[in-house]
Amino acid sequence: MSEEYKAKIFKSGNSLALRLPKALGLKEGAEMTLREDHGRFTFEPAQNDRKIDVSKFAGKAPWLEPLPREDFDDSPRDWHLLGRDASGA
Numbered sequence: 001m002s003e004e005y006k007a008k009i010f011k012s013g014n015s016l017a018l019r020l021p022k023a024l025g026l027k028e029g030a031e032m033t034l035r036e037d038h039g040r041f042t043f044e045p046a047q048n049d050r051k052i053d054v055s056k057f058a059g060k061a062p063w064l065e066p067l068p069r070e071d072f073d074d075s076p077r078d079w080h081l082l083g084r085d086a087s088g089a
Contacts, residue, residue: 031046033046
C-alpha cells in the first residue's frame with residue numbers, strides 16, 4: 001500500500017528546493033536521482049558509486065615501502081612519425 005505526502009517547494013539561494021516530510025525516513029545529505037517524464041516527477045536513492053578515500057591510510061602500515069617512480073620517466077617521442085619536427089611545426 002502506498003502513502004501520499006505533500007511537499008512544499010521553496011527558494012534556496014538561486015535554486016528551488018523541495019521540503020520532504022520526515023516520515024519518509026530519508027537521511028540528511030542522502031543523494032537522490034530525480035526523473036521527469038511528461039511533467040511527472042519521481043525520485044529514488046542514487047546508486048552508491050562512492051570512491052573510497054585512502055588518503056588517511058598513510059602511515060598505517062609502516063612496513064610498506066613506497067614504489068620507485070622509475071616507470072614514470074618521460075620517454076623520448078618519435079615526432080618524425082607524425083610528419084612534423086619536434087617543435088610541432
